[in-house]
Amino acid sequence: EAGVAQSPRYKIIEKRQSVAFWCNPISGHATLYWYQQILGQGPKLLIQFQNNGVVDDSQLPKDRFSAERLKGVDSTLKIQPAKLEDSAVYLCASSSPGTADFNSPLHFGNGTRLTVT
Amino acid sequence: AQSVAQPEDQVNVAEGNPLTVKCTYSVSGNPYLFWYVQYPNRGLQFLLKYITGDNLVKGSYGFEAEFNKSQTSFHLKKPSALVSDSALYFCAVKSNYQLIWGAGTKLIIKP
Numbered sequence: 512e513a514g515v516a517q518s519p520r521y522k523i524i525e526k527r528q529s530v531a532f533w534c535n536p537i538s539g540h541a542t543l544y545w546y547q548q549i550l551g552q553g554p555k556l557l558i559q560f561q562n563n564g565v566v567d568d569s570q571l572p573k574d575r576f577s578a579e580r581l582k583g584v585d586s587t588l589k590i591q592p593a594k595l596e597d598s599a600v601y602l603c604a605s606s607s608p609g610t611a612d613f614n615s616p617l618h619f620g621n622g623t624r625l626t627v628t
Numbered sequence: 629a630q631s632v633a634q635p636e637d638q639v640n641v642a643e644g645n646p647l648t649v650k651c652t653y654s655v656s657g658n659p660y661l662f663w664y665v666q667y668p669n670r671g672l673q674f675l676l677k678y679i680t681g682d683n684l685v686k687g688s689y690g691f692e693a694e695f696n697k698s699q700t701s702f703h704l705k706k707p708s709a710l711v712s713d714s715a716l717y718f719c720a721v722k723s724n725y726q727l728i729w730g731a732g733t734k735l736i737i738k739p
Contacts, residue, residue, distance in 0.1 A: 515671070553718055553729035554672070602671055614660045614679050614722060619671030 513537065515620035517603050523626045529591035532623045536584070536605030542566075544617065545578055545588050546602040554602060560586065593627045600624050630655045632721050634730035641709045641737050649704040649733045651719030660722040661702040663693055666732075667715045675717075678702060689713070709737045 516535040524530050536543050541562050546554035557576065559566040562583035571578070575594070580586040590597055604617040632653045641647045653659055660679050664672040676687025683695045693704045704717060714737045719730040 517671075551731070553720075553731050555729075556727070604671070614677060616662065616674035616677060617664075617672070617727075619673070621669070621671045624669075 515603055515605055515618050517601075517620035517623055519623055520621065521624050521626075523628065524593055526595055526627050527592040529589065530593055530625060531587055531589045532601050532603075532625075534586045534588070534603030534620060536586070536603070537618055540605035540607055540618070541583065542606045543580060543586050544604040544606075545586070546604065548600045548602055548622070550599070557588070557601075590625075593625075595627050598625055598627045630721075630723055630726070630728055632719055632728050632730040634717075634719055634733045636733050637731075638734045638736065641735070643711055643737055643739050644708055647706050647709045647713070647735065647737070649717050649719075649735060651702045651704065651730055653700050653702065653719075653721045653728075655721055655723035655728065657723055661693070661695060662720040662722070662727075663687065663691070663702075663704050664718045664720065665689075665715050666718065672718060675704070711737045711739055713737050 518533050543560045545557040547557055548554045557571045558568040558578045560580045563580045578588045600622040602619050602622045604619045606617050607615045634651055662677045663675040665675050666672045675691050676685050678685050678695045686692045691706050695702050716732050716734050718732045721728050
């Protein structure tokens with residue numbers, strides 16, 4: 512099966528600019544996650560979608576970050592305006608939903624490395 | 629507060645020797661435990677999980693992990709390390725619908 516696709520792989524922007532990341536999950540996976548991974552740290556969940564509905568966005572800085580998952584497939588994460596501390600790798604992941612698959616593993620894309628200067 | 633600890637930032641092992649990467653957790657209720665591996669410039673890959681049953685679970689690439697309820701640990705092990713096992717390893721625990729991640733352990737296997 513094709514894996515989780517993310518683009519771009521790398522992005523360099525200046526602070527106060529805006530940026531968008533795109534993710535295409537594995538076909539049939541209804542649950543989609545966006546994580547932020549700062550160098551030397553574990554992944555931090557930004558937002559979780561179930562189909563096109565938001566399940567958890569408690570750690571999403573909503574004053575500057577936004578995400579959408581139109582039609583319950585592809586997703587876009589946007590930062591506007593960016594700050595220096597947003598420099599990180601942004602990982603998209605997907606998993607199968609359902610009670611039986613509650614503990615199904617996450618499948619990650621290769622991530623987008625964002626550098627804010 | 630719920631947490632996952634990986635007490636070693638880095639583990640160095642000679643090729644062919646057994647390896648252990650440690651993970652301990654503090655969560656309420658029954659935990660569901662996972663190990664993931666991250667190679668340079670790549671996303672995380674699932675290695676193995678413990679949900680219930682036998683305390684020793686086997687996963688990808690010859691890795692296994694032992695669940696110890698009394699010590700609240702889930703250490704990752706491999707009998708004979710390969711240079712290609714060098715990577716960043718993350719332990720994660722699912723509790724109350726939340727997935728809690730450790731900070732990661734860098735594993736270096738020397739030829």
